[in-house]
Amino acid sequence: MSRSVLITGGSRGIGLAAARALQAAGDRVAVTHRTAEPPAGLLAIRCDVTDSAQVDAAFKRAEEEHGPVEVLVCCAGINKDQLLMRMSEDDFTAVLNTNLTGAFRAVKRASKAMLRAKSGRVVLVSSAVALRGEAGQANYAASKAALIGFTRSMARELGPRNITFNVVAPGLTRTQMADDLSEEQLERLVTQIPLGRLAQPDEIAATIAFLTSPQAGYITGAVIPVDGGAGMGH
Numbered sequence: 001m002s003r004s005v006l007i008t009g010g011s012r013g014i015g016l017a018a019a020r021a022l023q024a025a026g027d028r029v030a031v032t033h034r035t036a037e038p039p040a041g042l043l044a045i046r047c048d049v050t051d052s053a054q055v056d057a058a059f060k061r062a063e064e065e066h067g068p069v070e071v072l073v074c075c076a077g078i079n080k081d082q083l084l085m086r087m088s089e090d091d092f093t094a095v096l097n098t099n100l101t102g103a104f105r106a107v108k109r110a111s112k113a114m115l116r117a118k119s120g121r122v123v124l125v126s127s128a129v130a131l132r133g134e135a136g137q138a139n140y141a142a143s144k145a146a147l148i149g150f151t152r153s154m155a156r157e158l159g160p161r162n163i164t165f166n167v168v169a170p171g172l173t174r175t176q177m178a179d180d181l182s183e184e185q186l187e188r189l190v191t192q193i194p195l196g197r198l199a200q201p202d203e204i205a206a207t208i209a210f211l212t213s214p215q216a217g218y219i220t221g222a223v224i225p226v227d228g229g230a231g232m233g234h
Contacts, residue, residue, distance in 0.1 A: 004071070006058070006073070007030070010033070010073070015125075016039055019039070023042065029042055032044075043061075049076045050098055050102055055106055069114075070119065077102075078094070099143035123212060128172075151167045155220040168204060172227075194228060194229035
């Protein structure tokens with residue numbers, strides 16, 4: 001069955017890989033983008049998730065083209081890494097506003113149609129850092145950890161209406177964020193991964209696709225690590 005899917009931050013990296021995977025499965029996929037170029041072959045909607053009006057407009061456009069959103073994947077995120085003593089309050093709140101409050105805006109907007117339909121799938125992309133922490137990423141880790149509490153609260157709140165909420169927690173993945181790291185930083189981080197390599201976006205996308213599938217209909221409130229074992233024990 002072809003479903004209406006909206007992926008925030010779906011113009012590159014994990015979001016784009018998830019969009020391609022769901023499109024290949026027959027879904028009608030819209031993605032939001034902010035600064036990146038819109039990807040070819042997808043309904044691309046410019047949207048800054050820190051602006052509620054833009055989020056509402058993005059949903060309206062997706063609804064006009066594809067119908068009410070049945071699957072929401074929240075991938076939009078930023079990082080502003082810095083040691084605590086050098087981190088500004090603006091950098092801390094900016095990361096939370098995009099990564100956490102941006103997801104809240106999208107989920108709240110999506111829930112309207114899902115409640116009417118008494119059905120829906122929501123997947124939020126967190127991070128292994130949310131579970132194990134990382135020096136210099138207090139803002140990023142806090143925002144990604146908060147997504148877990150938010151998701152599990154929504155799983156309890158909207159589960160009776162057949163709407164599932166789950167979290168995927170990727171480890172270090174070959175995306176723009178990883179490309180911004182120095183070779184020395186990459187080598188240090190890879191040594192902490194039992195599988196000894198970075199993930200590919202398609203590997204994260206496969207888990208997202210499963211969680212939105214009929215086969216995952218009885219999974220909700222779960223946190224699925226896709227991190228090569230980096231977060232074991234957390």
